[in-house]
Amino acid sequence: MATAVSEFEPWLIEKLRSLKTDEGVFGSYISGILEGEDSVDDKKDALEGILSEIVEKDIAQHVGEILEKWESCRPKEEAPKPTADVDAQLAKLLESQALATTTRREYTDEEKKIREAILSQYSQLSDNEEDQEHEEVADSSDLVKNTNVADVAAAARERREQARLEAQKKKEKDKEDREKQKQLKEEKKEKRKTQKGERKR
Structure with missing residues (x-):
């Protein structure tokens, strides 16, 4: 999990800065959701809920990017269990x-x-x-x-x-x-x- 966090967090901070929001508050909240044991659909719903308070459009696109980056940073043996x-x-x-x-x-x-x-x-x-x-x-x-x-x-x-x-x-x-x-x-x-x-x- 350490490698996933070390690669993902800097990217997420930049992403949240580009959306002109507080990366300290929202970054830890988003990371907490992604590290949780919920299904992908539940994580997607939660991320949409958070991003709807930050941005007004392209929410689904931003959620997709975050999930994609998170999956690419995760070690393969830690693949999400359905x-x-x-x-x-x-x-x-x-x-x-x-x-x-x-x-x-x-x-x-x-x-x-x-x-x-x-x-x-x-x-x-x-x-x-x-x-x-x-x-x-x-x-x-x-x-x-x-x-x-x-x-x-x-x-x-x-x-x-x-x-x-x-x-x-x-x-x-x-x-x-x-x-x-x-x-x-x-x-x-x-x-x-x-x-x-x-x-x-």
Whole structure:
């Protein structure tokens, strides 16, 4: 950091003098912002706030020059870490893990009850059909009842019910995720406004 400061500070002093302002006050303030751990966007906002009190036009151009000079003076191993992206990456990682676990999860008690009810209903139906067949064809005891159709229908119903339950859960999770993202956006917006307000004081 020492090399960054030793190269950057003289340049910043000259820059602030060319803007006809007190380099002692504003120079240390600008350096403090640049050395902070905020994201590049937050630093840009803060610099725009300061420069708007010093100059009336070309604020974005001046901010760009200051950030560019600061980056060129920083040692390469001290490259800025994308702090804002860490939260987003962590959220994505947690979501992907949550999705992976839902595909491998155990049935809940409610789902087990539904499954058992469907299976018992169809086993009763096939038992009744077998009884009727035994009454009608008592002599042909070597014929076996084929329950494939009933089994396939039961499995299809179970899959549809399962898919419906999972779709409902996914819908609720998506809604929660959208609410969380909206809330995070609002909090970030409020934080920026508060920081701008404090800097102007």
